[in-house]
Amino acid sequence: MSSNNPPRFLSMEDFNRIKSQYSKFNEPWQSSEIEELKNMKADDVPIQAIAQQLQRTPGSIRMKLKSLGLYTPRPAAVPWTEEDENRLVAMYSDGIPFEEMAETIGRSVTAIISRLVRLRMNLFN
Structure with missing residues (x-):
C-alpha cells in the first residue's frame, strides 16, 4: 500500500521532492526488500x-538496520573529509533542507549547520 500523504513534519513540496528521488519513501517495507537490505x-x-538501490532515504535505511540490530552508527567526532564538505556545500547550494543534508551525510542537523557556518556559508540570505 503506497502512501501519497506526507508525514506531518514535511511540507507537500518537500515530500514530493524526496519521493521523486526515493520512490519508496514513506511506504511499508516488503520482506524481499528487507532480505536485500541484509x-x-x-x-x-x-x-x-x-x-539508491532500494529507493529509500538513507535515514530509512539506517532506521531499518537499527530495528534489525544491524546498524552501528559512526563514532562521535568523526573528522569531516574534504569530500563530505564538498557534498555539503553542493547540497546547500541546491537548496536541500538541513534535515535531508544531515540524513545524506550521516550527521546531525546541528553538525551540518555548524560546518556550514565554519565554511562561512551565508545561511540566512
Missing part, C-alpha cells in the same frame, strides 16, 4: 548506495 549490509555496501 545482504547488502553483509557485503558492506555503503548506506547511500543501499538507499
Whole structure:
C-alpha cells in the first residue's frame, strides 16, 4: 500500500521532492526488500548506495538496520573529509533542507549547520 500523504513534519513540496528521488519513501517495507537490505549490509555496501538501490532515504535505511540490530552508527567526532564538505556545500547550494543534508551525510542537523557556518556559508540570505 503506497502512501501519497506526507508525514506531518514535511511540507507537500518537500515530500514530493524526496519521493521523486526515493520512490519508496514513506511506504511499508516488503520482506524481499528487507532480505536485500541484509545482504547488502553483509557485503558492506555503503548506506547511500543501499538507499539508491532500494529507493529509500538513507535515514530509512539506517532506521531499518537499527530495528534489525544491524546498524552501528559512526563514532562521535568523526573528522569531516574534504569530500563530505564538498557534498555539503553542493547540497546547500541546491537548496536541500538541513534535515535531508544531515540524513545524506550521516550527521546531525546541528553538525551540518555548524560546518556550514565554519565554511562561512551565508545561511540566512
